Amino acid sequence: MKTFHISHPSGISATITNFGATLRSLSVPDRDGKIGNILLGFEEESHWLENKYYFGSTIGRYANRIAGGKFSIDGTNCQLSVNNEPNHLHGGFKGFDKVVWETETISGNSIILTHLSPDGDEGYPGNLQTRIEYTLSENTLTWKATATTDKPTIVNLTNHAYFNLSGNPHQSALDHILQINASKYLPTNSTNIPTGEQRKVAGSAFDFLNPTSIRANLQNADTSFDHNFILDPQTSSPAVIISEQTSGRVMHLFTDQPGLQFYLHSDPANQHSAFCLEPQKYPDSPNQHAFPSPILRPGETYSHTISLHFPKPL
Numbered sequence: 001m002k003t004f005h006i007s008h009p010s011g012i013s014a015t016i017t018n019f020g021a022t023l024r025s026l027s028v029p030d031r032d033g034k035i036g037n038i039l040l041g042f043e044e045e046s047h048w049l050e051n052k053y054y055f056g057s058t059i060g061r062y063a064n065r066i067a068g069g070k071f072s073i074d075g076t077n078c079q080l081s082v083n084n085e086p087n088h089l090h091g092g093f094k095g096f097d098k099v100v101w102e103t104e105t106i107s108g109n110s111i112i113l114t115h116l117s118p119d120g121d122e123g124y125p126g127n128l129q130t131r132i133e134y135t136l137s138e139n140t141l142t143w144k145a146t147a148t149t150d151k152p153t154i155v156n157l158t159n160h161a162y163f164n165l166s167g168n169p170h171q172s173a174l175d176h177i178l179q180i181n182a183s184k185y186l187p188t189n190s191t192n193i194p195t196g197e198q199r200k201v202a203g204s205a206f207d208f209l210n211p212t213s214i215r216a217n218l219q220n221a222d223t224s225f226d227h228n229f230i231l232d233p234q235t236s237s238p239a240v241i242i243s244e245q246t247s248g249r250v251m252h253l254f255t256d257q258p259g260l261q262f263y264l265h266s267d268p269a270n271q272h273s274a275f276c277l278e279p280q281k282y283p284d285s286p287n288q289h290a291f292p293s294p295i296l297r298p299g300e301t302y303s304h305t306i307s308l309h310f311p312k313p314l
Contacts, residue, residue: 001049001100006109008136011035012310020051020097021058021113021132023161026141031248031313036167038249040265040274053265054160057097058132058145059090061117061124062294063158064228064261064283067193069123071286073152073295080123087191090160092122096130097160110135119151126151126298140309147302154294155302156281158257162265162274165244165251173264174215174272179241180208180260182229186282193284194291198230211241214264214275225264225275228282231255238309240277248313255279255306258292279306 003024007013011033015025025037041055042048051057069080069088081092090097101113110133117128126149133144145157164173185206186194201207205221206229218224231239238252239260261278285291296302 001045002103004103004106004111006106006111006134006136008109008138010138012136012139012141014134014136014141016111016113016134017048018101018103018113019048020056020099021101021115022048022051022097023056023134023143023159024048026161026308028139028249028310029313030167034167036247038163038165038167038251040162040164040169051097053162054090054097056159056161058157059160059278060096060130060145060155060157061091061122061128062088062154062156063090063160063278063280064156065089065192067191067284067287071154073125073154073286076125078123078125087193088122094122096157101132104131109137124153126153128153128155130157139311140307142308143306145302145304147296148298148300149296150298152295152297154286155296156285156294157302157304158261158278158280159306160276160278162276163242163251164274165242165249166247167249169273171246172272173274174213174218175245176214176275177211177243177245178208178214179211180229180262181232181234181237181239182260183209183232184230186228186230186259188227188283192226194228194282194288196288196290201229211243214272218264218272224266225262228259228261228280230282231258231260239279242277243314245314250311250314252309252311253277253279253306254309255304257281257304279304
């Protein structure tokens with residue numbers, strides 16, 4: 001496993017490893033100019049090789065769940081590995097988060113990593129060539145994924161960073177103020193597969209259209225948050241705005257994908273220590289044809305860009 005550090009004169013910096021094309025740290029200044037890491041991670045190096053929580057990993061070939069690990073393309077049935085009974089999750093037992101990526105280019109403020117996933121990998125058809133580029137500009141980290149295939153296949157890549165803008169992993173994340181530009185979300189069944197309904201968030205615990213503390217909405221929820229939001233059409237506006245009062249840090253998330261998985265992390269040491277904001281296609285899209293298609297064909301290029309922008313702290 002190799003570790004790389006990229007930075008920008010503005011003070012923002014990131015640590016990335018070639019194992020899982022993983023974003024291990026993202027450090028940005030608070031209102032007093034103090035630099036702090038806003039991502040959850042591991043202190044011990046060996047734990048990064050296991051990384052059962054997918055901290056900061058690039059997820060593929062398909063982020064989130066596929067019911068039964070089954071889908072079909074052009075009349076051909078495909079069976080993926082079932083690593084999250086009874087479903088397929090985050091690319092399988094050895095998804096993109098568990099492989100060593102090739103380092104193509106590295107400079108002071110960017111790194112490019114590549115990986116060839118062979119035909120049949122975890123059950124997916126086609127040789128999939130994937131490229132991930134991390135780039136730092138002034139106050140912005142950009143993660144960009146592109147992929148091509150030699151057979152029809154499905155692709156849904158994302159980054160699985162866990163955020164706590166306080167910079168203190170022992171501080172609860174519940175008092176973050178969250179705004180998600182999404183008028184609808186996807187209810188799920190008992191195994192976290194979307195039911196197919198696209199439900200309005202208005203009047204529910206999933207309504208983050210206006211800035212709201214995570215704590216306030218969680219208190220009104222029947223369950224914790226691990227749901228996909230249907231993002232309203234974006235122009236130049238961020239899909240997500242989130243802020244944290246003790247540090248003053250603010251983050252704007254931009255994406256070109258139709259959905260966003262909001263996951264509230266819990267662990268024994270700190271019940272709600274961080275949260276994930278994972279732009280992506282909708283879960284189980286290969287089996288739900290009313291959802292945006294995740295199919296990639298030869299001659300096409302899959303592309304997905306996530307930008308994390310940090311304006312002046314509060």
